[in-house]
Amino acid sequence: MRLERRAHVPLGLVAAAPLGAVLAALVIAGGLISLAGINPLKAYAEMLTGAFGSRLSVTETLTRATPLMLTGLAAAVAFRARLWNIGGEGQFYVGALAAAFLGHGVIGGLPSWLGILAMMGAGMLAGMVLLLGPALLRLRFGVDEVVTTLLLNFIVLLFVGMMIEGPMRDSLAFGWPQSVPVDREFMLPKLIERTRLHIGLVIAIGAALLVWLVQARTVFGTEARAAGLNARAAAFAGVSLPRTLLGVAALSGALAGLAGAIEVTGLKGYVTTDLSPGYGYAGIVVAMLAALHPVGVVGAALFVAVVFVGSDAMSRALGAPSFIADVIVSVSLLTMLVALLFTQYRVRR
Amino acid sequence: MSEALDILTTASLWAAVLRIATPLIFGALGALICERSGVLNLGIEGIMTLGAMVGWMTVYQGADLWTGLMMAALAGGVFGLLHAFLTVPLGLSQHVSGLGITLFASSLTYYVYRLTVTVGDSPPTIVPFQPLAIPGLSDLPFVGPVLFTQTAPTYLALAAVGITAWVLARTPLGLAVRMAGENPHAVEAQGLDPTRIRIGAVVVGSALMALGGAFLTTAAFNSFFPQMVQGRGWICIALVVFASWRPGKALLGALLFALFDAYQLRLQHVLDGVPYQIFLMAPYALSILALILVARRARVPEALMVPYRKGER
Numbered sequence: 001m002r003l004e005r006r007a008h009v010p011l012g013l014v015a016a017a018p019l020g021a022v023l024a025a026l027v028i029a030g031g032l033i034s035l036a037g038i039n040p041l042k043a044y045a046e047m048l049t050g051a052f053g054s055r056l057s058v059t060e061t062l063t064r065a066t067p068l069m070l071t072g073l074a075a076a077v078a079f080r081a082r083l084w085n086i087g088g089e090g091q092f093y094v095g096a097l098a099a100a101f102l103g104h105g106v107i108g109g110l111p112s113w114l115g116i117l118a119m120m121g122a123g124m125l126a127g128m129v130l131l132l133g134p135a136l137l138r139l140r141f142g143v144d145e146v147v148t149t150l151l152l153n154f155i156v157l158l159f160v161g162m163m164i165e166g167p168m169r170d171s172l173a174f175g176w177p178q179s180v181p182v183d184r185e186f187m188l189p190k191l192i193e194r195t196r197l198h199i200g201l202v203i204a205i206g207a208a209l210l211v212w213l214v215q216a217r218t219v220f221g222t223e224a225r226a227a228g229l230n231a232r233a234a235a236f237a238g239v240s241l242p243r244t245l246l247g248v249a250a251l252s253g254a255l256a257g258l259a260g261a262i263e264v265t266g267l268k269g270y271v272t273t274d275l276s277p278g279y280g281y282a283g284i285v286v287a288m289l290a291a292l293h294p295v296g297v298v299g300a301a302l303f304v305a306v307v308f309v310g311s312d313a314m315s316r317a318l319g320a321p322s323f324i325a326d327v328i329v330s331v332s333l334l335t336m337l338v339a340l341l342f343t344q345y346r347v348r349r
Numbered sequence: 350m351s352e353a354l355d356i357l358t359t360a361s362l363w364a365a366v367l368r369i370a371t372p373l374i375f376g377a378l379g380a381l382i383c384e385r386s387g388v389l390n391l392g393i394e395g396i397m398t399l400g401a402m403v404g405w406m407t408v409y410q411g412a413d414l415w416t417g418l419m420m421a422a423l424a425g426g427v428f429g430l431l432h433a434f435l436t437v438p439l440g441l442s443q444h445v446s447g448l449g450i451t452l453f454a455s456s457l458t459y460y461v462y463r464l465t466v467t468v469g470d471s472p473p474t475i476v477p478f479q480p481l482a483i484p485g486l487s488d489l490p491f492v493g494p495v496l497f498t499q500t501a502p503t504y505l506a507l508a509a510v511g512i513t514a515w516v517l518a519r520t521p522l523g524l525a526v527r528m529a530g531e532n533p534h535a536v537e538a539q540g541l542d543p544t545r546i547r548i549g550a551v552v553v554g555s556a557l558m559a560l561g562g563a564f565l566t567t568a569a570f571n572s573f574f575p576q577m578v579q580g581r582g583w584i585c586i587a588l589v590v591f592a593s594w595r596p597g598k599a600l601l602g603a604l605l606f607a608l609f610d611a612y613q614l615r616l617q618h619v620l621d622g623v624p625y626q627i628f629l630m631a632p633y634a635l636s637i638l639a640l641i642l643v644a645r646r647a648r649v650p651e652a653l654m655v656p657y658r659k660g661e662r
Contacts, residue, residue: 003439003658032457036464084444143637143644144590146391146444150583151633162626284448321463326456333449334431337441 003345010343017339018289018296022303024339025332029324036320043314043324050313051306057313059197063267065305067092067276069204070259071283072290072297073211074127078252079284080215080292081228083135083245087149088256089280090156091130093271095123095257096264097160100271101168103182103264115186120203120261127257128250130156135249139242153280161273170270179271188266198266205298207255212294214251224248256280277308278326285333291340304329356615363495365614367503368569370607372397374506375561376585377592377599378513379554383429385517385594386550387530387543387652391447392432393558394582395454396425400559402458405566405573406465408475418502418563425559426552428454433551437544440656451582459575471572478502478568500568502560507600509557514596526550530650533657543657558582580633587636593647602639609635 030040051061071088078085085091099119107115134148164170164179191197215221226234227244235241259279264271286304290296311325356362376397383390390396404421408414428450435446466473478500486497517523525546528536533543561581566573588606592598613628 032460079445086448137637137641141641141644143640147583147587147590147640148637151580151587151636154580154583154633155630158626158630162624165626166624281448281452284445285452288445321460323456323460323463326452327460330449330452330456334435334446334453337435337445337449338439341439341441 002348003341004348006344006346013343014291017291017343018300018336021289021336021339022332024335025328028331028335029328032327033320033324038318038320043318043320046314046317047307047310049310050317051310053313056195057309059192059195061302061305061309062201063196063198064309065301066198066200066204066266067259067263067279068282068286068301068304069208069298070255070262071279072286072301073204073208073283073294074252074256074259075283075287076290076292076294076297077211077215077224077255078131078248079228079287081224081244081248082231083248083252084144084146085131085134085149085249085252085256086146086284087131087134087152087253087280088259088283089276089278090149090153091127091253091256092260092263092276092280093156093160094126094130095260096271096275097163097168097179097260098122098126098257099261099264100179100182103186104168104180105183107186108183112185115183116188116265119182119186119265120258123257123261123264124254125257127255127260128253130257131249131253132246135246139245157273160271164271164273168271173270177272181270182265186265187269188262196267198262200262200266203258203262204301207258208294208298211251211255215294220244220247256283259283282329285329288333288336288340352619353616356612356619360491360494362611362615363491364498365611366604366607367495367499368607369610370603371503371506372561372564372569372581373585373588373603373606374510374600375557375564376582377588377603378506378509378596379425379557379561380585380589381592381594381596381599382513382517382526382554382557383551384589384653385530385650386526386547387533387650387655387657388433388436388547388551389443389447389586389654390429390432390450390551390554390558391444391586392428392450392454392555393447393585394578394580395451395458396428396555396558397562397565397578397582399428399454399458400425400562401566401577402462402562402573403559404563405475406462408567409466409473414478414567417567418560421559421563422556425562426556429552429555429558430548432555433548436656437547437551440658443654443656462573462575472574474571475567477566477571502564502568505560506564510596510600517596527650529657530652533652533655537659544659547657558585561585584632584636587640590647591636591639591643593643594650606632606635 033040033043052058074088102119102122107118134145137143138145165177168179170178170180188198188200191199223239223244226239227241282304286300289300307328308325311322315322380393400421403424404417407417407420432450435441436443480498481501483497487493525541529543529546536543588599588602591602610632613631617625617628
């Protein structure tokens with residue numbers, strides 16, 4: 001048995017890949033759910049109700065999908081150019097911290113729309129800087145960015161801890177380590193009143209469309225794609241690889257930083273060390289499920305959000321540990337990898 | 350300031366160095382074996398987490414400590430096989446597959462742990478490996494408590510370094526593994542199967558990684574808790590680069606690293622007023638620094654991360 005490269009990649013197969021991958025992941029996770037003595041079908045029904053059952057749960061799912069769209073975009077943009085940015089988690093946190101820093105008094109007096117823009121900008125800048133470091137280390141010293149971005153996640157989380165227990169500590173928070181709150185007038189407006197859903201969702205979808213436009217219609221987008229497909233050929237065709245790589249790093253880091261800034265100003269209002277339940281890492285799964293396509297990211301983020309929100313509800317109702325959400329998401333990453341392979345290769349005897 | 354220097358001459362510091370280094374030695378050796386055969390295994394962080402849980406759980410369910418270690422190695426080997434299957438015969442991205450393995454192994458670990466154990470205020474405990482005093486040698490001043498009063502898995506880790514170095518450098522098997530990582534076509538030309546060699550290396554390497562995790566719960570501590578591996582796996586990946594893919598240097602790197610870690614832990618008590626997070630950041634920062642220093646000079650296995658498909662260039 002061997003693999004043979006397909007001459008044509010059928011479009012239907014590409015569309016079927018994520019569906020097949022998710023289905024396989026659900027079957028595997030179903031086995032684990034039945035280990036807990038629970039009927040998997042009942043558990044999945046409970047998950048769907050938890051994620052879509054009421055107006056409130058739909059808005060909750062959309063709220064959860066918002067940061068995932070942005071961290072998913074961050075990973076998709078980078079991976080497409082073969083920049084292995086695994087530091088989405090750290091970039092998310094520096095973005096959040098930068099926004100909270102500006103939002104508490106520093107930009108007081110500005111009109112609120114301008115203040116919000118400033119906070120988004122600061123979050124993007126912080127994420128950008130955090131990824132430009134490893135990108136420069138790769139260009140200058142040949143240091144693999146996978147390891148540096150991963151290690152930076154740990155450093156950043158400790159830094160956040162240091163800030164919220166030190167200079168940015170909220171002294172009114174009854175001893176809980178959390179940062180000073182963003183002033184009320186600089187919080188993002190709600191999309192639907194009396195829910196947690198905020199305008200960040202619109203920003204995230206807008207970002208996806210914008211990234212799509214940049215990738216499809218600009219020179220930078222084409223160069224970044226070429227650098228990812230075949231760096232030597234791209235360089236031969238006159239693409240400046242270092243410049244392209246730095247551009248991609250700036251964009252990817254900014255997207256992850258924006259995710260953090262939006263989570264703080266849209267939802268929480270302050271920074272804690274558990275602001276993100278792994279949005280940075282989940283973003284990698286989102287990007288892969290979307291086959292690195294920016295518009296696909298929106299759908300993939302929704303799927304991951306459904307799994308997370310649904311699993312919480314299922315866990316409350318039936319008692320299986322909610323860690324099953326992480327199992328479903330991580331297995332679907334692996335099955336998606338295999339599914340993508342079969343869109344490009346066929347099995348021959 | 351002299352207090353800060355005095356720490357360096359205490360035997361307890363140096364004994365701690367070996368203890369802290371042990372999981373890193375196992376992990377780095379495991380990563381090194383995988384990479385020498387041409388496969389980057391970013392599953393390490395998850396495999397160490399899994400090993401930590403499986404080792405602990407086996408003992409918690411009533412088996413003895415050595416059975417715990419064996420079950421951990423077995424679990425690590427199974428996940429290694431999964432990573433090998435995805436990256437070697439299927440030739441999928443080693444980066445993405447490895448991260449997927451890490452996410453899968455850690456989430457499965459937490460799921461199973463939460464399913465099996467009811468955690469009250471503090472996690473349940475086991476009786477871990479006790480320090481094993483080597484008769485005669487452990488009575489030596491300074492060297493005795495440092496080198497010859499460690500737990501059994503630490504001696505095992507040191508032995509594993511020697512065995513790995515010997516197998517890689519001096520045996521036909523080691524040559525085949527190194528060749529698979531440098532030039533798989535040459536392996537094929539010798540009538541050997543590079544696919545099988547790589548799969549074998551990844552399975553063995555992953556089993557070692559899991560032992561590193563199991564050391565944490567069966568010797569260093571006596572319980573399992575989430576996030577306990579704390580990036581040790583990623584640090585091992587950095588150590589392998591730092592060691593230029595050589596087992597002896599990997600041991601040296603792990604010891605240096607552990608020395609720094611043990612020292613910063615003690616320094617925290619001496620230097621009051623500095624936020625403790627600064628000390629905790631140091632190991633990660635040190636790893637990045639080490640990479641910067643050696644990255645250009647390190648001799649990377651030629652075919653690392655290059656998938657091999659028969660008849661395809």
